[in-house]
Amino acid sequence: MTQKITLAKGLNMGLRKAMENDPKVLIMGEDVGKLGGVFRITDGLQKDFGEDRVIDSPLAESGIVGTAVGMALRGYRPVVEIQFDGFVYPAYDQIVCQVAKMHFRSQGKSKMPMVIRIPFGGGIGAVEHHSESPEAQFAHTPGLKVVACSNPVDGYWMIQQAIASDDPVIFLEPKRQYHADKAELDDTVTPDPLFTSRVVRTGTDVTVLAYGPMVKTVMRAAEAAASEGKSLEVIDLRTLSPLDMGPVLDSVRRTGRAVVAHEAHVNLGMGAEISARITEQCFYSLEAPVLRVGGFDAPYPPSRLEENYLPDLDRVLDAVDHSLSF
DSSP states (O other), X not given: OEEEEEHHHHHHHHHHHHHHHOXXXXXXXXXXXXXXXXXXXXXXXXXXXXTTTEEEOOSOHHHHHHHHHHHHHTTOEEEEEOSSGGGOGGGHHHIIIIITTHHHHTTTSXXXXXXXXXXXXXXXXXXXXXXXXXXXXXXXXXXOEEEEOOSHHHHHHHHHHHHHOSSOEXXXXXXXXXXXXXXXXXXXXXXXXXXXXXXXXXXXXXXXXXXXXXXXXXXXXXXXXXXXXXXXXXXXXXXXXXXXXXHHHHHHHHHSOEEEEEEEEXXXXXXXXXXXXXXXXXXXXXXSOOEEEEEOSSXXXXXXXXXXXXXXXXXXXXXXXHHHTO
């Protein structure tokens, strides 16, 4: 069966499917029940599965995640929603000190099958704490898996795969894409494995890497570059920890050039780790330094300034031109 869906719909359908397939899957978070979540990702799920499986929590992120830790240890598969990216920090202690370490602390005897959903990134005209990009802080933490979907079809499949994992997964959702575009879902196909990157546009001149909300921006940049005779190969990383470097390294060895783009500020971001790995393993194939495009090294600005802060098509193309100038 095929149908056109938004990212929000794909996530909703994926959550529903997971709950239908496993009665141990439950959802917990602020306003996820009666309201269906701020972005309506959990719309209708409490009505169909009941208040015992779709739980409206107090406004206390540390309590939400801490409670989910106990549930996971007792055999449930909790899916926790953090309402906005900037709200995750009260739960950061629980995530880093408990969620990430429980499997190791118990010498593998205790599994931690939980998913922490975090809407991330900017572009929605919101105030501070609503447009953060905290992915590097979680990818830096051993014991956590970190993934970022970029499109409706991946949203549908990846949320189910994350819930099925016995490891804790930080599941990043680009909030500005929730209701932006539709894609055709065929739920009869076999999806790509969860922790894999994917070439989404082939090219010969420069490899451009992105994830989450920047994939769409980079694809637009590739179209603009093509009109000028430049061929960009675009890779959607999809997984940030572990990084799937196979397609990346294969691509860079062919193109000899790489640009990494993300919304988070460049300093010590995901782009730094990816650049280091490319340099370590593709040094003799590189024709130019690996370049990074990201937000400025400053707190996320007021909404009237976010268009100047967020990396856009022009900044990606400037980096491409810089790479080609070597």
